[in-house]
Amino acid sequence: MDVIRSQGPAAALRAALAAGLIALTPVGAVAEGAPPIENFALDNGLEVVVIPDHRAPVVTHMLWYKVGSADEDPGKSGIAHFFEHLMFKGTAEYGPGVFSARIADVGGRENAFTSYDYTAYYQQVAPDMLPEMMAMEADRMTNLVLTDDVIGPERDVVIEERNSRVENDPRSLLSEEVSATLYQNHPYRIPVIGWMHEIEKLNREDAIDFYRRYYAPNNAILVVAGDVDAATVRRLAQDTYGKIARGPDLPPRLRPTEPEQNTRRTVTLSDERVGVPSYSERWLVPSYTTAQKGQAEALDILSEVLGGGVRSRLYQELVVRQGIASSAMAYYQGTSLDDTMFMVLGSPRGEATLEDVEKAIDAEIAKIVADGVTEEEVEKAKMRFVRSMIFARDEQDGMARIYGSTLATGGTVEDITSWPDRIRAVTAEDVKDAATRWLDERRAVAAYLLPKE
Amino acid sequence: MDVIRSQGPAAALRAALAAGLIALTPVGAVAEGAPPIENFALDNGLEVVVIPDHRAPVVTHMLWYKVGSADEDPGKSGIAHFFEHLMFKGTAEYGPGVFSARIADVGGRENAFTSYDYTAYYQQVAPDMLPEMMAMEADRMTNLVLTDDVIGPERDVVIEERNSRVENDPRSLLSEEVSATLYQNHPYRIPVIGWMHEIEKLNREDAIDFYRRYYAPNNAILVVAGDVDAATVRRLAQDTYGKIARGPDLPPRLRPTEPEQNTRRTVTLSDERVGVPSYSERWLVPSYTTAQKGQAEALDILSEVLGGGVRSRLYQELVVRQGIASSAMAYYQGTSLDDTMFMVLGSPRGEATLEDVEKAIDAEIAKIVADGVTEEEVEKAKMRFVRSMIFARDEQDGMARIYGSTLATGGTVEDITSWPDRIRAVTAEDVKDAATRWLDERRAVAAYLLPKE
Numbered sequence: 059m060d061v062i063r064s065q066g067p068a069a070a071l072r073a074a075l076a077a078g079l080i081a082l083t084p085v086g087a088v089a090e091g092a093p094p095i096e097n098f099a100l101d102n103g104l105e106v107v108v109i110p111d112h113r114a115p116v117v118t119h120m121l122w123y124k125v126g127s128a129d130e131d132p133g134k135s136g137i138a139h140f141f142e143h144l145m146f147k148g149t150a151e152y153g154p155g156v157f158s159a160r161i162a163d164v165g166g167r168e169n170a171f172t173s174y175d176y177t178a179y180y181q182q183v184a185p186d187m188l189p190e191m192m193a194m195e196a197d198r199m200t201n202l203v204l205t206d207d208v209i210g211p212e213r214d215v216v217i218e219e220r221n222s223r224v225e226n227d228p229r230s231l232l233s234e235e236v237s238a239t240l241y242q243n244h245p246y247r248i249p250v251i252g253w254m255h256e257i258e259k260l261n262r263e264d265a266i267d268f269y270r271r272y273y274a275p276n277n278a279i280l281v282v283a284g285d286v287d288a289a290t291v292r293r294l295a296q297d298t299y300g301k302i303a304r305g306p307d308l309p310p311r312l313r314p315t316e317p318e319q320n321t322r323r324t325v326t327l328s329d330e331r332v333g334v335p336s337y338s339e340r341w342l343v344p345s346y347t348t349a350q351k352g353q354a355e356a357l358d359i360l361s362e363v364l365g366g367g368v369r370s371r372l373y374q375e376l377v378v379r380q381g382i383a384s385s386a387m388a389y390y391q392g393t394s395l396d397d398t399m400f401m402v403l404g405s406p407r408g409e410a411t412l413e414d415v416e417k418a419i420d421a422e423i424a425k426i427v428a429d430g431v432t433e434e435e436v437e438k439a440k441m442r443f444v445r446s447m448i449f450a451r452d453e454q455d456g457m458a459r460i461y462g463s464t465l466a467t468g469g470t471v472e473d474i475t476s477w478p479d480r481i482r483a484v485t486a487e488d489v490k491d492a493a494t495r496w497l498d499e500r501r502a503v504a505a506y507l508l509p510k511e
Numbered sequence: 512m513d514v515i516r517s518q519g520p521a522a523a524l525r526a527a528l529a530a531g532l533i534a535l536t537p538v539g540a541v542a543e544g545a546p547p548i549e550n551f552a553l554d555n556g557l558e559v560v561v562i563p564d565h566r567a568p569v570v571t572h573m574l575w576y577k578v579g580s581a582d583e584d585p586g587k588s589g590i591a592h593f594f595e596h597l598m599f600k601g602t603a604e605y606g607p608g609v610f611s612a613r614i615a616d617v618g619g620r621e622n623a624f625t626s627y628d629y630t631a632y633y634q635q636v637a638p639d640m641l642p643e644m645m646a647m648e649a650d651r652m653t654n655l656v657l658t659d660d661v662i663g664p665e666r667d668v669v670i671e672e673r674n675s676r677v678e679n680d681p682r683s684l685l686s687e688e689v690s691a692t693l694y695q696n697h698p699y700r701i702p703v704i705g706w707m708h709e710i711e712k713l714n715r716e717d718a719i720d721f722y723r724r725y726y727a728p729n730n731a732i733l734v735v736a737g738d739v740d741a742a743t744v745r746r747l748a749q750d751t752y753g754k755i756a757r758g759p760d761l762p763p764r765l766r767p768t769e770p771e772q773n774t775r776r777t778v779t780l781s782d783e784r785v786g787v788p789s790y791s792e793r794w795l796v797p798s799y800t801t802a803q804k805g806q807a808e809a810l811d812i813l814s815e816v817l818g819g820g821v822r823s824r825l826y827q828e829l830v831v832r833q834g835i836a837s838s839a840m841a842y843y844q845g846t847s848l849d850d851t852m853f854m855v856l857g858s859p860r861g862e863a864t865l866e867d868v869e870k871a872i873d874a875e876i877a878k879i880v881a882d883g884v885t886e887e888e889v890e891k892a893k894m895r896f897v898r899s900m901i902f903a904r905d906e907q908d909g910m911a912r913i914y915g916s917t918l919a920t921g922g923t924v925e926d927i928t929s930w931p932d933r934i935r936a937v938t939a940e941d942v943k944d945a946a947t948r949w950l951d952e953r954r955a956v957a958a959y960l961l962p963k964e
Contacts, residue, residue, distance in 0.1 A: 132585060132766075133765070133766070133767040135696075135767075231773050231774075234770075235695065235772070235774040235776070238695035238696070239692050239695075242688065242691035242692075243588075243691070243701065243706065245585075248696065253696065253770035254770065254771070255768065255770060255771075256767070256770075312586070313585075314585045314586040314588075315586075315708060317687075317707065317709075318707070319688070320684050320780055321684075321688040321778045321779055322778075322779045322780075323688070323777060323778050324776060324777040325774045325775075325776050326774055326775045326776070327773055327775075328953065500781065
């Protein structure tokens with residue numbers, strides 16, 4: 059059970075990349091040349107995506123709800139994530155812990171996560187267990203038992219989770235206030251896990267209201283990847299999810315949008331728990347869902363050329379050449395229902411100060427704005443992006459996540475399959491234009507994480 | 512028709528004071544020793560306050576609605592203020608402009624204003640005109656004609672108002688983003704006039720919905736000050752407002768509150784239209800409505816000692832002694848339904864820089880935190896506050912505003928009448944404690960208005 063602060067698989071993967079955990083996998087990485095994806099809907103509105111992958115006897119079963127923290131009512135921050143926890147508390151048929159115990163018994167894996175735009179539940183098991191997983195997942199879509207006995211203790215769990223992940227982590231505390239500064243109107247300014255004082259007030263009524271409003275087949279996407287065929291999935295889906303009545307029609311997910319921004323802002327947190335200081339800067343930019351044609355793809359390539367890895371400009375200049383930074387990267391959170399952020403960050407090394415890192419990062423951006431990037435850089439970035447699809451194909455649940463998160467943020471299967479061609483169409487001029495248009499120092503939020511003075 | 516960015520009469524008066532327009536009148540200034548105030552309610556829930564003042568044959572008639580911009584639905588910013596404009600567009604009985612023309616014909620004055628927490632309409636006329644004013648004001652509480660013919664052109668008027676007051680004024684643009692930074696969750700982060708992109712979408716349905724929800728006798732306060740007695744006002748109110756049916760019961764005005772803040776933030780606007788640069792700093796503090804006993808009063812005295820006028824520390828130190836500032840002041844926006852802000856500001860003079868002004872202001876605050884203030888300063892500040900009531904008594908509409916704004920932000924008549932005693936109870940220690948507790952540099956928003964580099 060996880061809070062995803064960043065949105066979409068690319069963000070999660072990029073974060074993991076930053077932490078040195080995995081190799082690069084960009085936004086919308088797809089299975090080019092992989093077996094055909096099947097995409098259909100049940101009569102009750104449940105959208106289904108089947109991604110065949112017969113290399114191993116494993117299936118990944120994911121159910122995505124098109125509701126995340128940015129859909130919460132004002133004052134109810136944290137309900138989406140709290141509700142994700144409650145989904146594990148049992149139904150009349152399968153009591154508390156029964157679903158999870160069953161998965162463990164058969165050697166499967168499970169997880170769940172909540173983001174700004176979606177909430178997802180996932181199990182990875184042997185193919186013969188798929189019918190049971192679907193039955194149990196469908197069961198908790200409508201039959202959850204939500205008594206006060208369940209609500210109170212689980213709220214305490216979430217409060218404890220917030221304590222350990224946020225209150226005790228200056229980086230997270232800073233990050234929350236940076237978002238609250240970058241977004242002046244849009245609910246992305248509110249942390250996915252919720253603000254403590256609002257989590258503390260969440261109650262049974264809030265949970266039931268949320269459940270009735272958002273947990274319904276016509277607000278969900280079923281993604282099944284692995285050693286199974288579409289016909290089987292369709293039949294199983296009919297027998298399980300298909301029995302559930304369509305829920306109320308939800309209005310379009312139109313959240314308040316950002317006003318024009320005219321200022322440069324800074325956010326500084328000094329805390330005795332900070333070991334390594336760090337600098338970051340964020341800009342409000344369009345997402346794959348809100349961008350005009352080609353804009354998001356250009357931002358993806360810009361993030362890659364500027365700070366996408368050890369071959370990027372930031373890394374080469376700050377870490378390798380100047381030796382002033384221990385890390386330096388850029389990152390574009392493209393998979394997002396609404397306007398999103400582009401971010402650069404770095405930490406000083408040795409005698410270098412945070413200001414040195416800031417200046418060096420700004421200089422690299424200014425260089426791109428002034429002189430653009432080379433064709434060679436763009437081609438290499440594209441190649442790395444497109445090649446990353448091959449790695450993505452190797453990750454069954456990675457693929458499932460890409461489809462789920464794209465569809466849950468307003469994208470289509472076609473958006474995913476056409477993505478490599480759209481990436482290939484990005485030119486060096488597009489990248490320069492993106493930097494010039496979006497990475498404007500006068501409309502940015504810089505953040506400083508400092509040890510206590 | 513006015514947008515009040517600041518809340519309550521003290522704020523408006525302090526702003527006027529800052530502009531050198533008027534003498535000091537603090538929060539909750541009251542008519543100590545003035546004729547008895549009458550306060551009663553009609554059966555339909557309309558609260559009535561009568562403030563007799565027989566020195567001149569004039570009455571001030573104000574109708575306050577307990578709805579302001581902070582009550583707007585997400586994405587509908589500006590509807591409260593837009594609606595204030597629509598209130599002048601005429602009813603079936605009194606067509607567009609008839610009400611205003613009538614006031615002008617009889618040599619009266621009128622105005623209206625929208626703030627975060629309330630919207631008010633006001634006429635000042637000879638006593639014999641009061642019945643007609645009440646009839647016409649009551650009429651537009653329910654009989655407004657809201658056709659698309661009215662909505663579209665008036666929305667253009669508001670857009671033009673925003674263009675001239677905000678878009679063309681760097682100071683206002685900065686101020687908006689400062690509020691959006693200081694308030695991370697509470698709707699005070701949203702400008703009263705609304706954000707342009709949201710104003711542009713306001714439509715007839717929004718207006719009608721807003722009207723039906725908020726414009727009703729049980730959500731309004733009638734304040735009549737002047738040459739009239741309570742019995743007459745009661746009878747007239749019965750004959751006019753008393754005929755209107757009670758509206759729907761509204762839920763308590765519980766807006767999302769602020770999370771704990773842990774960071775220092777800055778907001779910088781550089782604009783070629785800026786002549787004189789300026790510095791300001793703001794803190795989130797309790798209001799008279801949210802404060803514990805004595806806290807708001809201490810903040811009021813702190814603002815007075817620190818920067819309430821030419822005898823204040825900031826003025827004496829920065830303007831008189833060091834000569835580095837052309838202005839320097841402090842200001843506490845105490846009349847507010849929810850947590851509010853304390854602010855200091857200054858502009859450099861001569862060779863001095865914004866940084867010099869910032870440092871000097873910070874030093875004055877640090878001095879109070881370290882050494883406190885003198886008994887003499889506190890006593891003089893109290894005396895000025897209490898004495899200001901005498902001036903307030905001289906301003907018939909000022910008194911009406913104080914009652915209206917206090918009652919519309921959750922206060923009572925008793926809160927106003929007891930205010931002088933509560934101010935007299937503030938000690939030097941309370942003032943030091945207030946500075947220490949609230950004016951924390953680590954949880955503040957500093958703003959820089961700069962000419963284009």
